[in-house]
Amino acid sequence: METKIIAGLLIAGGIALGGFFPGYYYYQAQMNNRTVTVKGLAEKDVKADLAVWDIKFKTTGNDLAVLQKMMENHLDLILSYLKECGFSSTEIIIGRMNTNDLMTNPYRDDKVSTSRYILSQTITVRSHQVDQTESALRAISSLVSKGVIFDNQEYGSPVSYLFTGLNAVKPQMLEEATQNARQAAEEFAKSSNSQVGKIKNANQGVFSILPREQTPGANESEQINKKIRVVSTVVYYLN
Numbered sequence: 001m002e003t004k005i006i007a008g009l010l011i012a013g014g015i016a017l018g019g020f021f022p023g024y025y026y027y028q029a030q031m032n033n034r035t036v037t038v039k040g041l042a043e044k045d046v047k048a049d050l051a052v053w054d055i056k057f058k059t060t061g062n063d064l065a066v067l068q069k070m071m072e073n074h075l076d077l078i079l080s081y082l083k084e085c086g087f088s089s090t091e092i093i094i095g096r097m098n099t100n101d102l103m104t105n106p107y108r109d110d111k112v113s114t115s116r117y118i119l120s121q122t123i124t125v126r127s128h129q130v131d132q133t134e135s136a137l138r139a140i141s142s143l144v145s146k147g148v149i150f151d152n153q154e155y156g157s158p159v160s161y162l163f164t165g166l167n168a169v170k171p172q173m174l175e176e177a178t179q180n181a182r183q184a185a186e187e188f189a190k191s192s193n194s195q196v197g198k199i200k201n202a203n204q205g206v207f208s209i210l211p212r213e214q215t216p217g218a219n220e221s222e223q224i225n226k227k228i229r230v231v232s233t234v235v236y237y238l239n
Contacts, residue, residue: 040181048161051133058120197237
């Protein structure tokens, strides 16, 4: 009799435990599914630390030898100007001279006798002296009175202002974005009578370099002052 009673108790206990553990793990699973997904924003104003300036100049005419001497003279004028502005020889890259003979163009205009040749050349200034580059760009038109013809066929600024220190500011900005995301999660938790727990997963997002003054048509590479932005997505557990 006692043996039957003990066996019954063991069976009942086993059934109870068998019901408890699935229920417990189901409860834990449901609790783990209580999450909130939020986005955190971080922004930082920065200044370009590298300027790349393409100075394109050209001349046209019918006497190739004369044109070549003119180009050499104009090259010396531009180099002298850049050195007066404080640029070193290591910051100046002289490109090769290009010659375009219009008579070799099968679709040419018949009236090319007085300007058969077009000679062009590019000088590239690559400098960390960003403000100095901006000042030199504004005043280089003074060489026009000395006969230098600049090629302005391309749209936009001939200078690209770059920020190369993104990796140095990434950690701090990611920390700020995460803190911003947690604040948003805490606001949500208050409204649902919950508490914010650990991070379930996170996506750091893409870093964007934008013009600081985001006016219509603004081009980031043409502005010295920029804004870095990152939007991180974070999923928090709710307790």
